[in-house]
Amino acid sequence: MHTLSHPYSNVLSYSNHSRPSFYRVGATRISIKCGHGFESVYGFGSARSDWLSDCAILTSKVDSLKDSHVVNENGNGGVDHVAAVNGHTSAVSNLNLVPIENKKQIQPKPLTITDLSPAPIHGSQLRVAYQGVPGAYSEAAAGKAYPDSQVIPCDQFEVAFQAVELWIADRAVLPVENSLGGSIHRNYDLLLRHRLHIVGEVQLPVHHCLLALPDVRKEYLTRVISHPQALAQCEHTLTKLGLNVAREAVDDTAGAAEFVAANNLRDTAAIASARAAELYGLEVLEDGIQDDPNNVTRFVMLAREPVIPRTDRPFKTSIVFAHDKGTSVLFKVLSAFAFRNISLTKIESRPHRNRPIRVVDDESEGTAKHFEYMFYVDFEASMAQVKAQNALAEVQEFTSFLRVLGSYPMDMTPWNPSSRRGD
Numbered sequence: 034m035h036t037l038s039h040p041y042s043n044v045l046s047y048s049n050h051s052r053p054s055f056y057r058v059g060a061t062r063i064s065i066k067c068g069h070g071f072e073s074v075y076g077f078g079s080a081r082s083d084w085l086s087d088c089a090i091l092t093s094k095v096d097s098l099k100d101s102h103v104v105n106e107n108g109n110g111g112v113d114h115v116a117a118v119n120g121h122t123s124a125v126s127n128l129n130l131v132p133i134e135n136k137k138q139i140q141p142k143p144l145t146i147t148d149l150s151p152a153p154i155h156g157s158q159l160r161v162a163y164q165g166v167p168g169a170y171s172e173a174a175a176g177k178a179y180p181d182s183q184v185i186p187c188d189q190f191e192v193a194f195q196a197v198e199l200w201i202a203d204r205a206v207l208p209v210e211n212s213l214g215g216s217i218h219r220n221y222d223l224l225l226r227h228r229l230h231i232v233g234e235v236q237l238p239v240h241h242c243l244l245a246l247p248d249v250r251k252e253y254l255t256r257v258i259s260h261p262q263a264l265a266q267c268e269h270t271l272t273k274l275g276l277n278v279a280r281e282a283v284d285d286t287a288g289a290a291e292f293v294a295a296n297n298l299r300d301t302a303a304i305a306s307a308r309a310a311e312l313y314g315l316e317v318l319e320d321g322i323q324d325d326p327n328n329v330t331r332f333v334m335l336a337r338e339p340v341i342p343r344t345d346r347p348f349k350t351s352i353v354f355a356h357d358k359g360t361s362v363l364f365k366v367l368s369a370f371a372f373r374n375i376s377l378t379k380i381e382s383r384p385h386r387n388r389p390i391r392v393v394d395d396e397s398e399g400t401a402k403h404f405e406y407m408f409y410v411d412f413e414a415s416m417a418q419v420k421a422q423n424a425l426a427e428v429q430e431f432t433s434f435l436r437v438l439g440s441y442p443m444d445m446t447p448w449n450p451s452s453r454r455g456d
């Protein structure tokens with residue numbers, strides 16, 4: 034059992050590392066494993082020195098690279114545009130990434146794992162990583178979260194995490210759950226594996242369209258492609274439209290639109306935003322095909338540093354915990370919140386990847402094999418509130434591992450679900 038005087042002191046005292054303005058790696062590759070495996074994830078179950086030294090490892094890697102290769106593309110140590118890095122030459126500065134009249138132009142390529150070694154070049158604008166290609170809902174969410182930012186498309190969620198860890202981006206905006214499709218499990222797993230902090234949330238109404246090449250009719254279609262979440266969100270509507278055709282999953286909605294256009298596929302439609310239709314020269318065959326008009330995806334904003342929790346506006350706190358006595362402990366943990374009238378807004382469980390099975394031997398009855406879980410809980414309180422601190426101190430009594438993923442302002446923007454987002 035670890036006793037901390039302030040349940041959030043680990044996070045609040047996260048050091049301010051000197052920020053490298055430029056570094057160039059040349060042929061050197063930064064390992065994509067930054068020493069942040071699950072074992073070293075800090076939390077209430079880890080010593081403060083452990084997580085501080087882990088942070089130092091990441092910083093020293095970046096700093097040593099900076100010291101030995103400090104130069105920007107111009108060789109003058111000045112400020113360049115991040116979109117010029119890695120061959121991503123398009124200036125992607127806000128939601129209007131690519132003007133509509135430029136739809137035939139080549140779109141910026143998403144970052145890939147192998148792009149993560151060359152030099153990030155730091156400009157004055159906030160650089161925000163998202164998964165997908167221009168026209169993806171995640172791009173719209175990044176623009177809503179950080180309106181004047183420069184958005185950076187990444188080909189995988191993992192790459193967006195690493196872009197922030199490696200200072201290529203300042204923030205990542207990633208989906209965690211959808212009101213129809215449910216949780217995006219991959220991002221829950223990545224939140225645990227990486228050390229970024231949740232610094233905000235943004236809820237985006239998601240309005241899907243069925244897109245096809247000009248003059249293609251529904252009768253010609255043999256296939257609909259999209260992100261698995263988008264396919265799930267439109268499942269019943271597709272059936273109602275008589276589209277009992279093959280449904281195939283791809284990495285993101287806008288990528289599906291791009292694929293249809295690039296390959297001139299007249300038998301395939303994509304589910305994506307109206308903005309994706311404009312960007313890739315497709316037509317909207319059906320508008321608003323999500324099964325529920327109030328379809329909303331919740332995204333989290335991630336940063337290297339936490340925000341200081343406050344009490345002057347609504348805050349949410351996200352935690353993840355595990356225990357070694359089976360799921361029977363769960364109700365005790367949840368009662369720590371119930372007794373203090375703290376509302377939970379989300380609970381999710383994921384396999385405990387380090388210890389997935391707990392074997393219980395009973396001489397008379399045999400051997401039970403229980404699955405072990407990591408529990409993710411969001412609750413409506415700020416870590417600056419004593420009731421939240423006390424709740425976590427109590428949770429700590431019942432858990433073998435506890436980590437605060439972030440305490441951050443709730444998205445309180447007015448409810449306007451019918452608006453077309455991602456357009």
Ligand SMILES: O=C(O)C(=O)C[C@]1(C(=O)O)C=C[C@@H](O)C=C1
Pocket residue numbers: 164165168169170171172208211217239260262263284285286287330
């Ligand atoms: O493919 C996209 O456009 C995304 O931004 C991804 C994503 C998701 O992962 O859930 C985001 C929002 C929508 O719910 C559908 C797909």
